[in-house]
Amino acid sequence: MKIWTSLVVGAVLVAGCTSAEDRILFDGQLYNAKARKVERQFDVFSVMVKPVSKSLKGALKAGTHEAIVFCVNAFGSSDIIWTAGPDVPENQLNIVKDVLTLQGRCPNAR
Numbered sequence: 001m002k003i004w005t006s007l008v009v010g011a012v013l014v015a016g017c018t019s020a021e022d023r024i025l026f027d028g029q030l031y032n033a034k035a036r037k038v039e040r041q042f043d044v045f046s047v048m049v050k051p052v053s054k055s056l057k058g059a060l061k062a063g064t065h066e067a068i069v070f071c072v073n074a075f076g077s078s079d080i081i082w083t084a085g086p087d088v089p090e091n092q093l094n095i096v097k098d099v100l101t102l103q104g105r106c107p108n109a110r
Helices: 003-014 054-074
Strands: 032-038 041-050 081-084 095-097 099-105
Touching: 003 099, 032 054, 041 081
Parallel strands: none
Antiparallel strands: 032 041, 041 099, 081 099, 095 099
16 A cells, blocks of 8 residues: 555645646546535545546546545645445445445544
């Protein structure tokens, strides 16, 4: 898992400096992924990823990437405690209208 985190953090640093044509592909697809803090809890976030119909595997990777970007930018760490994460069985994922929602917390919050 440490290698995956290092690769994603490296991709995050590169992604911040790239143009739209150089966006990161996940499972060969582009996804619209957005992380947002939950209410007034700055360390708790949700990530919405669409369209899941392109590839569930890719959508999960895109959501994980976006969550890591959120935690790194907000708290300087890629650690995540998932409450509804990418590691749950497929039939338990929160997918509504082709949108995957993941939720978690950045444990190293200040």
